[in-house]
Amino acid sequence: MEQAEVAIVGAGPAGLAAAALLAEHGADVVVIDERPRAGGQIYRQPPESFGGEGLPPGRSYAAGRALLAAAGASGLRWQTRTLAWGLFEPQDAGPVPEGAAAAWVVALADDGGIRRLAARHVLICAGAYDLPVAFPGWTLPGVMTAGGVQAFVKSEKLLPGRRFVLAGAHPLLLTVADQLLHAGAELAAVVFAQPAPRLSEGAAVAMRLRGRLTPVLELVGPLRRLRRHKVPLLFSHLLRAAEGEGALEAVRVAPISPGWRFVPGAELRFACDTLAFGYGFVPSTELPRQAGCSHRWKPREGGWVTEHDDWMRTSRAGISVAGETTGIGGAEQAAEEGRLAALGLLRELARLDRGQAARAAAPVRRRLRRRRALSGLVQDRFEPVYGALGALADDATVVCRCEEVTAGTVRSALATHPHLGTADAVKLLTRVGMGPCQGRFCMLTVASLIAEATGRELAEVGAFHARPPAKPLPLWQLATAWSDPS
């Protein structure tokens, strides 16, 4: 069985920053990522076969290039195209070699089958994915997440459609709109649920940023270019439905109140072949949930997040977390958390003594405090109104895309069984969350429907139980048994 001092799951900003720092101090590290190249989603690189530079030139990807360069030069063991699908305690994962100081066995899968990695510490930097929102028509081909559309453009070098609508509530929409315009796409509209920004608000944010205006300016450029290209930019409007025969042909948007409920007013229809929806992000917590780490409901930070101490250690010994898994905060914050987690691990591995670790951590903590203040500003303005998003699903809308369970089915189950109050209970009764995506794309909608019907808080409704495998594996892969020599 392969062994490592630290197994890092996820090669995005948090994982890369942690890996480079650990390797710099001589720790034995394996980095696991499902994609062929490191970078995560935010720094997702084009295929190696495309030649040239990985990340596009320019200021916005400079941090990513630096992280990739540092991790690339540090002599780490990489396991890309590899899925980490389970975290097992050694006694539950077959014979462990004698003398292996393993706290956890990480179950891996790749094109060759399944393997095990015995690790003293596991650092989970699993990132996030776009917040799923079940609105009528959201299952039509041509409806994509904003992150998905962006990945096609920046990494696959593909415009996934001709005429786009971008709708939602997250500033990423402006970045994607800008990238689409630059690539020559036609934009039918960009739609925000929030009211139009006011100058006074901008000034207040600038005050709180104490003159560091880069985050504000990063949004001003795209806004100016949208105006120059005469792209309709709507505020206080919400996506009501996607329409089309067999695939997306148009979307409808309608005016909303500050609480995101529809108000009387003209509904607008935009013809398009691709919709990018972006309401925010959900932390990927499948592995820490599976391992029994404690989680907390933090709606401003994307929902259920993994709890950690001030060295990024979770409630389970031997498992640390960093990056979006701990709450949505952006790439720079993720990288600082990765560094802090690495220093904590170096302290536990006795490669740094307590004093050294504390001294090395001080500047990281300072930067992290600034980053968290900044991401707090974003969260203040862009927190999604989960209840209103859940209410978008009419009774015919499919909520669980995998098992094709409609909102109507969930609502009538809740009406018939008034004792149902948790996501897991509704799952057992209706099959929501039992398909291949394992509830990633229905959990928050189901939770909203339960909250709406029962008056409970989303925190009380809970998350689906997470079990291995974290993503479905084909039977042939499981049938290979452990292919590693034990």
Place this chain on the structure above:
Amino acid sequence: MARLRHGARRLTDGILRPAPVTVELDGEPLEAYPGESLATAMLAGGRRAFRATRSGAPRGPLCNMGVCFDCVVLVEGLGEARACMTAVHEGLRVHTGLQGDGAG
């Protein structure tokens, strides 16, 4: 070809792709570039629906990062695979189970 094509197209400005290869999609040839994802090749080839659900509803790529499993196709030798996570190479044979390619 009387195939309805929507607007997906590969960007070419300053991008050096390797020489194209041909993969087989539902028995028909599809041009693709080694290393790009099968989802990219299918969209660029005019496909919108990648699979049909049990009820017959068409589905295409949604998340493009391997978490939603809505772009799953049958790849010979691999089984059910996410088109967005499968890199294209010469000789890849893919089945969607959808007839009348591009109808979706």
